[in-house]
Amino acid sequence: xxxxxxxxxxxxxxxxxxxxxxxxxxxxxxxxxxxxxxxxxxxxxxxxxxxxxxxxxxxxxxxxxxxxxxxxxxxxxxxxxxxxxxxxxxxxxxxxxxxxxxxxxxxxxxxxxxxxxxxxxxxxxxxxxxxxxxxxxxxxxxxxxxxxxxxxxxxxxxxxxxxxxxxxxxxxxxxxxxxxxxxxxxxxxxxxxxxxxxxxxxxxxxxxxxxxxxxxxxxxxxxxxxxxxxxxxxxxxxxxxxxxxxxxxxxxxxxxxxxxxxxxxxxxx
Amino acid sequence: xxxxxxxxxxxxxxxxxxxxxxxxxxxxxxxxxxxxxxxxxxxxxxxxxxxxxxxxxxxxxxxxxxxxxxxxxxxxxxxxxxxxxxxxxxxxxxxxxxxxxxxxxxxxxxxxxxxxxxxxxxxxxxxxxxxxxxxxxxxxxxxxxxxxxxxxxxxxxxxxxxxxxxxxxxxxxxxxxxxxxxxxxxxxxxxxxxxxxxxxxxxxxxxxxxxxxxxxxxxxxxxxxxxxxxxxxxxxxxxxxxxxxxxxxxxxxxxxxxxxxxxxxxxxxxxxxxxxxxxxxxxxxxxxxxxxxxxxxxxxxxxxxxxxxxxxxxxxxxxxxxxxxxxxxxxxxxxxxxxxxxxxxxxxxxxxxxxxxxxxxxxxxxxxxxxxxxxxxxxxxxxxxxxxxxxxxxxxxxxxxxxxxxxxxxxxxxxxxxxxxxxxxxxxxxxxxxxxxxxxxxxxxxxxxxxxxxxxxxxxxxxxxxxxxxxxxxxxxxxxxxxxxxxxxxxxxxxxxxxxxxxxxxxxxxxxxxxxxxxxxxxxxxxxxxxxxxxxxxxxxxxxxxxxxxxxxxxxxxxxxxxxxxxxxxxxxxxxxxxxxx
Numbered sequence: 001x002x003x004x005x006x007x008x009x010x011x012x013x014x015x016x017x018x019x020x021x022x023x024x025x026x027x028x029x030x031x032x033x034x035x036x037x038x039x040x041x042x043x044x045x046x047x048x049x050x051x052x053x054x055x056x057x058x059x060x061x062x063x064x065x066x067x068x069x070x071x072x073x074x075x076x077x078x079x080x081x082x083x084x085x086x087x088x089x090x091x092x093x094x095x096x097x098x099x100x101x102x103x104x105x106x107x108x109x110x111x112x113x114x115x116x117x118x119x120x121x122x123x124x125x126x127x128x129x130x131x132x133x134x135x136x137x138x139x140x141x142x143x144x145x146x147x148x149x150x151x152x153x154x155x156x157x158x159x160x161x162x163x164x165x166x167x168x169x170x171x172x173x174x175x176x177x178x179x180x181x182x183x184x185x186x187x188x189x190x191x192x193x194x195x196x197x198x199x200x201x202x203x204x205x206x207x208x209x210x211x212x213x214x215x216x217x218x219x220x221x222x223x224x225x226x227x228x229x230x231x232x233x234x235x236x237x238x239x240x241x242x243x244x245x246x247x248x249x250x251x252x253x254x255x256x257x258x259x260x261x262x263x264x265x266x267x268x269x
Numbered sequence: 270x271x272x273x274x275x276x277x278x279x280x281x282x283x284x285x286x287x288x289x290x291x292x293x294x295x296x297x298x299x300x301x302x303x304x305x306x307x308x309x310x311x312x313x314x315x316x317x318x319x320x321x322x323x324x325x326x327x328x329x330x331x332x333x334x335x336x337x338x339x340x341x342x343x344x345x346x347x348x349x350x351x352x353x354x355x356x357x358x359x360x361x362x363x364x365x366x367x368x369x370x371x372x373x374x375x376x377x378x379x380x381x382x383x384x385x386x387x388x389x390x391x392x393x394x395x396x397x398x399x400x401x402x403x404x405x406x407x408x409x410x411x412x413x414x415x416x417x418x419x420x421x422x423x424x425x426x427x428x429x430x431x432x433x434x435x436x437x438x439x440x441x442x443x444x445x446x447x448x449x450x451x452x453x454x455x456x457x458x459x460x461x462x463x464x465x466x467x468x469x470x471x472x473x474x475x476x477x478x479x480x481x482x483x484x485x486x487x488x489x490x491x492x493x494x495x496x497x498x499x500x501x502x503x504x505x506x507x508x509x510x511x512x513x514x515x516x517x518x519x520x521x522x523x524x525x526x527x528x529x530x531x532x533x534x535x536x537x538x539x540x541x542x543x544x545x546x547x548x549x550x551x552x553x554x555x556x557x558x559x560x561x562x563x564x565x566x567x568x569x570x571x572x573x574x575x576x577x578x579x580x581x582x583x584x585x586x587x588x589x590x591x592x593x594x595x596x597x598x599x600x601x602x603x604x605x606x607x608x609x610x611x612x613x614x615x616x617x618x619x620x621x622x623x624x625x626x627x628x629x630x631x632x633x634x635x636x637x638x639x640x641x642x643x644x645x646x647x648x649x650x651x652x653x654x655x656x657x658x659x660x661x662x663x664x665x666x667x668x669x670x671x672x673x674x675x676x677x678x679x680x681x682x683x684x685x686x687x688x689x690x691x692x693x694x695x696x697x698x699x700x701x702x703x704x705x706x707x708x709x710x711x712x713x714x715x716x717x718x719x720x721x722x723x724x725x726x727x728x729x730x731x732x733x734x735x736x737x738x739x740x741x742x743x744x745x746x747x748x749x750x751x752x753x754x755x756x757x758x759x760x761x762x763x764x765x766x767x768x769x770x771x772x773x774x775x776x777x778x779x780x781x782x783x784x785x786x787x788x789x790x791x792x793x794x795x796x797x798x799x800x801x802x803x804x805x806x807x808x809x810x811x812x813x814x815x816x817x818x819x820x821x822x823x824x825x826x827x828x829x830x831x832x833x834x835x836x837x838x839x840x841x842x843x844x845x846x847x848x849x850x851x
Contacts, residue, residue, distance in 0.1 A: 232574075
């Protein structure tokens with residue numbers, strides 16, 4: 001204790017105390033933070049349109065209506081859930097397969113989350129929604145095979161059609177009022193294809209006349225190379241452009257150099 | 270023999286110089302070379318003057334050195350890059366080793382940048398050193414400017430050097446813009462597109478200017494070679510010329526120093542350039558180079574290959590300029606759209622022009638004229654070679670902090686989209702926060718800074734008058750308790766009391782003794798008002814009389830510092846007390 005007391009006015013004492021405080025706060029928070037509640041209904045495996053309909057009524061109808069006709073909230077023109085006739089199995093596979101649906105709570109945009117259903121259940125839900133009215137189907141494995149696409153052409157298509165929202169490296173970008181274009185890193189090829197075909201959230205639909213299926217595959221190939229690429233220059237700082245580079249220069253570049261200057265300045269000549 | 274009588278035998282060798290060891294062969298050789306050069310150039314005198322120049326020691330004096338060395342690193346690495354960079358918008362097809370761009374049509378500028386990055390040995394790390402050094406150059410010159418501002422080093426006789434420094438800062442960011450616009454990748458092309466738009470908003474001459482700069486409609490093929498000339502030739506030449514003047518004036522005017530024992534307005538306490546500072550500064554160059562090289566080897570900057578070639582149709586999310594242009598970009602993001610006006614078939618885009626064309630020169634003009642404003646307000650015509658401690662100029666320090674706050678609001682506003690996605694907030698709310706913050710935060714920063722400075726000054730007074738609370742409680746034989754206050758060392762106290770007392774200028778009467786109105790009265794009134802703004806609540810240093818009173822007449826100190834009267838126990842009184850009891 002005496003040793004500690006003797007050092008309580010050491011110049012580094014404040015920094016050490018701060019670090020201990022921050023560490024303890026973090027550790028205590030991690031230890032006692034509440035687990036997110038899990039109230040998912042465990043539905044039975046389903047194989048058909050009928051079973052999909054049952055799953056839909058149990059999990060989706062609250063917002064989308066009993067027959068997927070959509071429901072208004074009653075507040076202005078806000079909808080609880082849009083009508084689903086014509087969105088196709090691809091939309092269901094994307095929304096449910098990435099955990100965006102069922103939405104935990106209303107918000108500006110459905111967030112990627114934990115997937116609540118298994119593949120058979122998603123397929124059954126998709127079959128039910130597709131049975132309402134024709135729409136884009138889940139793409140075949142070949143249609144989303146990155147090795148069959150041209151990444152260079154895909155890169156050009158990506159920059160023309162996607163980069164303005166999703167950023168040059170697919171790091172994501174901001175849209176108005178809290179909406180955003182999500183980061184595309186490690187998104188499965190099937191989901192990228194489905195997003196282009198169905199236009200989820202704020203995203204426009206890139207139908208086959210706009211971006212052909214082959215071109216969609218080129219874009220998938222480009223994103224695949226971005227995912228797999230080791231960054232040649234070192235740490236990427238999030239691939240967010242000059243903002244993070246500037247932040248790094250001020251915090252680390254200046255921090256280190258001023259540290260060196262203080263050290264050199266304190267050296268007797 | 271008259272000499273023998275004049276000098277006794279034991280004083281025969283008085284006044285003789287001691288025999289000196291003959292110079293070594295190497296020294297003879299160097300001396301020979303130096304003599305040869307001096308005979309032909311007369312360099313011995315000026316070089317000797319420079320080498321004997323004394324510099325004071327403080328880490329904050331090295332911030333400018335960081336900027337200087339970063340600039341030199343940019344020059345060295347820039348020369349390397351010119352060996353391979355092709356400043357041309359000529360069309361070509363990429364066939365280098367970066368697979369995702371093979372077969373893509375692009376400009377020769379972009380292709381050569383890709384070649385430097387992927388196909389030339391060491392090219393990528395040199396490119397990254399060049400870019401990181403450029404960022405560090407402007408970071409360092411900015412904090413160097415903060416140091417000079419907050420310590421009042423810009424005061425007479427250094428106003429000219431402050432102006433030169435401001436011009437250097439402005440040129441540095443223009444040089445940076447020209448540099449990061451060269452590779453012709455998607456991001457840099459977007460920057461040039463934005464610049465073209467900014468220039469177009471200049472009333473009347475805008476569109477002519479753009480046609481002049483681009484040699485036709487945007488983008489044309491002229492802009493890259495022209496930016497290249499500006500980046501490698503024109504601006505560096507001016508930068509180096511002004512920089513030489515900048516550092517030459519430091520030699521001529523002597524370096525400022527912080528107050529301390531033995532340091533006065535008339536001397537410089539420190540070590541001579543040769544050998545001490547030559548070694549220290551030379552070593553520091555390698556430290557700076559090493560740190561920047563390390564960062565460049567580990568951290569990627571401006572991955573041009575990821576942006577893809579420029580094409581006027583696409584744009585990427587997260588399109589920001591490098592940080593030093595961020596404040597202008599931020600201003601554009603904050604300016605409301607209704608500032609665009611249409612009349613008589615013309616468009617006046619103040620929503621762009623204010624942020625793009627007005628703000629940038631405005632910031633650097635305000636910076637440049639500050640010394641003259643302060644001198645006019647304070648009426649201080651003396652030379653200053655001793656630095657102010659920032660707390661001893663509370664209003665100046667507060668003005669500086671308010672300015673930095675406003676600049677920071679602009680700069681952070683340029684990253685509003687990155688904040689929105691990384692913090693999960695609405696970009697609209699962030700923009701509104703900054704819009705309101707631009708007007709609210711600087712006054713708050715001013716007020717908080719000024720109060721902190723005044724409090725620190727009061728604490729300095731308190732320390733001088735009553736010493737430091739030692740935490741040692743002493744019980745007298747009579748049963749009284751008191752805490753021992755330790756008086757600081759005289760050299761510590763000197764730092765706390767050395768600065769000049771200040772008071773607002775007194776307003777002269779509106780009419781002179783003959784009842785005639787003074788013509789300059791209105792100007793004087795403004796000046797007096799500003800002087801009150803600066804000095805009306807000044808906390809002045811302890812005077813010798815006050816110090817004596819505090820030490821020898823404990824009770825009278827109540828009149829000086831009422832707040833502390835109850836606990837005053839100076840060392841001398843303690844001693845008296847103890848002696849009396851003995």
